[in-house]
Amino acid sequence: MSDRLPGFSTLAVHAGAQPDPTTGARATPIYQTTSFVFNDADHAASLFGLQAFGNIYTRIGNPTNAVLEERVAALEGGTAALAVASGHAAQVVVLQQLLQPGDEFIAARKLYGGSINQFAHAFKSFGWNVVWADPDDIASFERAVTPRTKAIFIESIANPAGSITDIEAISTVARKAGVPMIVDNTLASPYLIRPIDHGADIVVHSLTKFLGGHGNSLGGIIVDAGTFDWSAGGKYPMLSEPRPEYHGIRLQETFGNFAFAIACRVLGLRDLGPALSPFNAFMILTGIETLPLRMQKHCDNAKAVAEFLAGHPAVSAVNYAGLASDKYNQLARKYAPKGAGAVFTFRLKGGYDAGVSLVSKLQLFSHLANVGDTRSLVIHPASTTHSQLDDAAKIKSGAGPDVVRLSIGIEDKEDLIADLEQALGA
Ligand SMILES: *Cc1c(COP(=O)(O)O)cnc(C)c1O
Numbered sequence: 336m337s338d339r340l341p342g343f344s345t346l347a348v349h350a351g352a353q354p355d356p357t358t359g360a361r362a363t364p365i366y367q368t369t370s371f372v373f374n375d376a377d378h379a380a381s382l383f384g385l386q387a388f389g390n391i392y393t394r395i396g397n398p399t400n401a402v403l404e405e406r407v408a409a410l411e412g413g414t415a416a417l418a419v420a421s422g423h424a425a426q427v428v429v430l431q432q433l434l435q436p437g438d439e440f441i442a443a444r445k446l447y448g449g450s451i452n453q454f455a456h457a458f459k460s461f462g463w464n465v466v467w468a469d470p471d472d473i474a475s476f477e478r479a480v481t482p483r484t485k486a487i488f489i490e491s492i493a494n495p496a497g498s499i500t501d502i503e504a505i506s507t508v509a510r511k512a513g514v515p516m517i518v519d520n521t522l523a524s525p526y527l528i529r530p531i532d533h534g535a536d537i538v539v540h541s542l543t544k545f546l547g548g549h550g551n552s553l554g555g556i557i558v559d560a561g562t563f564d565w566s567a568g569g570k571y572p573m574l575s576e577p578r579p580e581y582h583g584i585r586l587q588e589t590f591g592n593f594a595f596a597i598a599c600r601v602l603g604l605r606d607l608g609p610a611l612s613p614f615n616a617f618m619i620l621t622g623i624e625t626l627p628l629r630m631q632k633h634c635d636n637a638k639a640v641a642e643f644l645a646g647h648p649a650v651s652a653v654n655y656a657g658l659a660s661d662k663y664n665q666l667a668r669k670y671a672p673k674g675a676g677a678v679f680t681f682r683l684k685g686g687y688d689a690g691v692s693l694v695s696k697l698q699l700f701s702h703l704a705n706v707g708d709t710r711s712l713v714i715h716p717a718s719t720t721h722s723q724l725d726d727a728a729k730i731k732s733g734a735g736p737d738v739v740r741l742s743i744g745i746e747d748k749e750d751l752i753a754d755l756e757q758a759l760g761a
Pocket residue numbers: 420421422423424447449450490494519521522540541542543544553554555706
């Protein structure tokens with residue numbers, strides 16, 4: 336063996352996996368079982384007391400899911416990870432470890448629409464209060480900090496317009512406030528951006544998107560950077576105080592730099608229950624093996640399509656951070672030098688009607704509400720995801736009546752451009 340540390344593409348294929356010890360199976364098997372037999376009574380007791388690592392029940396952990404967890408932790412440069420049923424489940428489980436009723440977290444205003452709903456409405460019933468800040472105005476994060484602030488949540492590449500967030504600047508605010516920074520890295524994937532290298536304490540993903548990559552399986556994951564001291568300041572009792580459900584164990588004291596991942600598993604996943612199916616873990620693992628190849632093609636195609644649209648007479652503006660003229664191009668060069676992702680918006684001179692007409696005329700692009708598929712996708716937010724908002728609110732959230740969002744796939748770029756040309760021109 337050489338001393339070389341494996342590169343990103345090697346980790347994408349191999350991290351966490353080895354030939355199956357009983358059968359020699361080379362691909363990771365789907366351990367489609369709910370439960371696992373104990374060696375003896377002592378073994379059972381030590382598993383339940385968190386004195387030994389091992390399998391008990393698939394709601395708490397599963398060997399197929401464990402390979403996925405180790406692989407994504409390696410790709411993100413974290414100490415450990417926990418796979419869950421969806422991206423939204425990851426967000427619930429993370430915040431449950433950090434917030435008590437009445438606490439606050441600061442979130443960037445530019446987020447996936449589903450996260451805006453989850454934070455503003457669903458979390459209110461848990462007593463978790465979101466305070467919004469503007470990712471283009473770092474001082475707005477500083478102003479939002481109060482003694483009840485427990486976390487800061489941002490997206491690395493933000494929905495819907497593919498804008499790039501200044502992760503390091505916001506991490507400085509989080510350090511000063513003594514709270515962890517959570518980065519949703521779904522639109523970038525670790526191939527484009529590794530938020531832990533820029534100060535993230537926790538990374539979350541919707542595996543449903545680019546990591547799985549084929550539009551066939553939901554999943555989510557939480558990566559622990561191992562960087563945060565949960566005992567400082569006494570703000571995080573789930574991690575620093577004795578846990579009655581585990582004979583008084585203190586998680587940080589016992590598990591050190593992967594205590595947060597353990598808390599998410601043994602307090603969050605075990606008790607809230609959003610476990611990932613091992614079948615989905617297998618599909619997503621298979622997807623991750625080609626992540627570097629797919630992501631580069633997604634980005635190269637997106638840049639070509641953005642350039643085509645920028646020169647088209649029916650188009651009034653293109654928001655793609657990979658274009659030299661874009662407001663976020665400087666940040667894209669710093670954080671995502673291999674490419675600015677594959678999700679972006681553009682605006683049509685013909686307004687709302689032109690948007691509706693475009694989605695109905697496109698043939699190769701699928702009209703649907705998803706991103707990060709091998710297939711190219713299109714949506715007109717004003718008539719779909721954002722239709723319940725009034726015009727002013729639509730414009731504020733980047734979904735004005737003339738806005739169309741694309742998620743560029745890995746087809747031949749010439750075919751994508753030809754499809755857009757016929758739909759815009761006809
Ligand atoms: C899709 C998505 C989510 C939610 O993930 P699900 O797997 O659909 O629950 C969260 N954040 C971003 C950026 C997303 O694109």
